[in-house]
Amino acid sequence: MDLEVVPGIVPSILATLGPQDSVFCEHGIMLYKEPQVRVDRKNTAGGGFLKTMERNTVGGIPYFLTEFVGPGHVAFSRDGVGELRVLELAVNEEIDVADGSLVCAENTLRYDMSYIKGTNRPGRMIGLWMDRLIGPGKLAIHGYGNIISMTLAPREVVLCDFGALFYKSGTVQTRTLNIPFGGGLLGKLESFEALELIGPGKVALQSVDPKQPHY
């Protein structure tokens, strides 16, 4: 299987599938496919009815993923201005990708979800879910805007906006916190909600929050 980036302002990915090769993606982001490519449904990981309802309705994680089985070509696009990255994960290597950024992944990868707790204050009572992918295999991910990558040393910390996190290694720990915006009650009320990312591992940030208008 091959994943090729078709560059441009709104890039897309062209997957070339051999016989019985398959990729999965979120439903509705396919750009085109050749007729011989078969479409199947792939169920997401369980966790019980309530857990599923919570992450689907609140977290925006889909009920089902779509699977494309070769041979043939299939192309995907996230319909956003940005950059695409193709990553290859080693056996048991784990990455967490921001919700809405996974373009497609080889079916040899294990799909799961990870949850980052909210700050328990109004507006951020509920945290955020990320797509977790566990190697081996290739995947393509879309960063909105430009991608800023860094490698954190053990216990090295960086603070970022919620919408800025694009992907991180599974080894990078996360913590949500409020950074007071000055002193007093006003400082607490207006505090900046941030994500603390603690190394070791790779971190990539995106310059556009996909949940904000960014035309």
Added chain:
Amino acid sequence: MKADTVGSITPAILVTLNTGEKVLSEHGIMLYMEPTVKLQRRTQRSLGVSRAHLMGMHATGDNEENYFFAEFEGPGHVTFSRDRSGDARILNLNPQQGLRVRSGHLVCFDESVRYYPMVLARWVTGAGDDQEVNYIFADELTGPGGIVFQSYGNILSFQLQPGETIRTSVHGLLALENTVTLNLNWLAGMPMNSPFGGGFQMNSPFAGGMQMGGFQPNNAIPVLDLTGPGVVMVHSGL
């Protein structure tokens, strides 16, 4: 401050701060920062903007004008993003050099820069119940110090000679030096036989200034005449 643009399509601004160095930005546009950077609240009043002026700006409908800025104090790195496609400009203003940047485009500025929000232009469209007052708000920044702002789309920059004039759309103006004179004029409406219909082939009675109220062709187009000397920047996005 030392500022660098990261990326091109939707640029982020990476600011490197030395110990005790401060940079101010709108609250909520920070992308990431190092834990050594201290975040504080800074009121507009502490920047020399009077409460009466701010209330007046709000009364004109400038609801996006913030009462506070976020102040980041070094040492360390902090990055900002306006979450939009466009072109970023990093400028170092000389003492007393003033630049008026359209509201909503300022990314960050040095603590040494004087900040003052203002109304650049005002015009009225429609009549009776449909009458609408429109404003262009701007942030006036006076040196010395570094400033960063971002356009939506590409930036076209013009160095006007004394007396030289260019005409821009009211949406296209991004920034102008405070030495540039701005006048609001009206382009005549569409001819009667225009496929868009309903207008007038006439010279607008509103040419020559910032007139308000009264009759005007309902499809006349407000434009800005900018006369040098000084720099004018126009952007291709909205």
